[in-house]
Amino acid sequence: xxxxxxxxxxxxxxxxxxxxxxxxxxxxxxxxxxxxxxxxxxxxxxxxxxxxxxxxxxxxxxxxxxxxxxxxxxxxxxxxxxxxxxxxxxxxxxxxxxxxxxxxxxxxxxxxxxxxxxxxxxxxxxxxxxxxxxxxxxxxxxxxxxxxxxxxxxxxxxxxxxxxxxxxxxxxxxxxxxxxxxxxxxxxxxxxxxxxxxxxxxxxxxxxxxxxxxxxxxxxxxxxxxxxxxxxxxxxxxxxxxxxxxxxxxxxxxxxxxxxxxxxxxxxxxxxxxxxxxxxxxxxxxxxxxxxxxxxxxxxxxxxxxxxxxxxxxxxxxxxxxxxxxxxxxxxxxxxxxxxxxxxxxxxxxxxxxxxxxxxxxxxxxxxxxxxxxxx
Numbered sequence: 001x002x003x004x005x006x007x008x009x010x011x012x013x014x015x016x017x018x019x020x021x022x023x024x025x026x027x028x029x030x031x032x033x034x035x036x037x038x039x040x041x042x043x044x045x046x047x048x049x050x051x052x053x054x055x056x057x058x059x060x061x062x063x064x065x066x067x068x069x070x071x072x073x074x075x076x077x078x079x080x081x082x083x084x085x086x087x088x089x090x091x092x093x094x095x096x097x098x099x100x101x102x103x104x105x106x107x108x109x110x111x112x113x114x115x116x117x118x119x120x121x122x123x124x125x126x127x128x129x130x131x132x133x134x135x136x137x138x139x140x141x142x143x144x145x146x147x148x149x150x151x152x153x154x155x156x157x158x159x160x161x162x163x164x165x166x167x168x169x170x171x172x173x174x175x176x177x178x179x180x181x182x183x184x185x186x187x188x189x190x191x192x193x194x195x196x197x198x199x200x201x202x203x204x205x206x207x208x209x210x211x212x213x214x215x216x217x218x219x220x221x222x223x224x225x226x227x228x229x230x231x232x233x234x235x236x237x238x239x240x241x242x243x244x245x246x247x248x249x250x251x252x253x254x255x256x257x258x259x260x261x262x263x264x265x266x267x268x269x270x271x272x273x274x275x276x277x278x279x280x281x282x283x284x285x286x287x288x289x290x291x292x293x294x295x296x297x298x299x300x301x302x303x304x305x306x307x308x309x310x311x312x313x314x315x316x317x318x319x320x321x322x323x324x325x326x327x328x329x330x331x332x333x334x335x336x337x338x339x340x341x342x343x344x345x346x347x348x349x350x351x352x353x354x355x356x357x358x359x360x361x362x363x364x365x366x367x368x369x370x371x372x373x374x375x376x
Contacts, residue, residue: 019314027125027127029154031105039103040103044087049070050077066112080111084266088292105127106126127150133302137243149250151310160253160276176232177204191261210227217240217254217255221256271285334370349363
């Protein structure tokens with residue numbers, strides 16, 4: 001019989017010292033960037049009432065959450081699968097009277113019942129920022145710049161940004177390219193799969209050119225502008241050009257896929273996905289959205305934000321990041337000297353027996369009298 005007491009459930013893993021140290025450093029770097037741009041951190045609980053988590057924004061699926069009955073209230077509880085609804089609750093609740101735009105940031109773990117696509121991980125690190133009360137071009141530019149700077153600070157190289165227009169089908173279907181209500185979802189689905197034949201079969205002949213308005217931003221935006229939509233896309237195209245020009249100094253590569261919908265279910269007019277060289281899969285996504293709630297008005301309060309998922313980046317850079325220096329403290333060392341070393345940033349590891357040595361404790365230096373000496 002196999003002893004499974006040391007096994008972890010599928011999609012969960014330990015992070016050992018090197019990976020844990022890289023995770024801590026990356027989180028600190030990301031948060032320092034957000035903090036520097038004026039975002040204040042909030043710390044929502046891991047568990048909330050399911051209704052609160054599932055009803056705050058469109059597209060949040062409670063079936064992806066771990067749920068259970070609270071023995072105290074007898075109400076259904078859930079483990080968060082996304083921080084964004086919690087930030088919306090805080091903004092619409094205890095911070096409802098705070099001045100807008102309200103800048104909030106967060107960092108922590110999220111958990112889902114199943115992994116996403118080819119990624120089996122069910123527990124992920126999520127770091128992000130939300131700009132509550134603004135969803136204009138200026139807000140989009142700020143959020144994108146913060147997101148790119150945060151990834152670069154964490155160690156990402158050659159960041160790329162893929163723009164999308166999440167409400168594109170709804171916008172065009174309203175007037176420029178009318179669709180029967182029952183056909184809208186089918187057209188969205190065929191656009192997602194980039195199936196021109198399926199799109200025609202679904203009654204979306206006019207939407208076929210959108211499939212080809214993708215790729216490098218400069219070329220794709222021209223193809224999008226060439227689509228005769230009676231001016232319905234003019235304001236969005238102008239906004240995309242302005243955003244692209246503003247973030248050009250960051251050095252990020254820009255692409256466009258205007259009809260992309262996967263992962264943007266609760267976004268409104270603007271969305272983006274973040275990637276980086278050597279990192280498998282996406283590193284983050286964001287855009288504009290609305291927060292539902294009692295204090296949000298009939299249509300909800302507008303907001304702009306991003307979420308980063310840096311685990312894959314951490315896996316990439318962990319093995320190449322040098323371990324921090326550590327000073328071996330022999331038996332009988334001067335404790336005041338050791339305390340002074342720690343106060344100026346050194347890590348120390350004290351011998352607990354005659355058998356301990358600098359090498360066995362993984363130290364890079366040793367304390368010799370009152371001096372720190374590097375190991376040969």
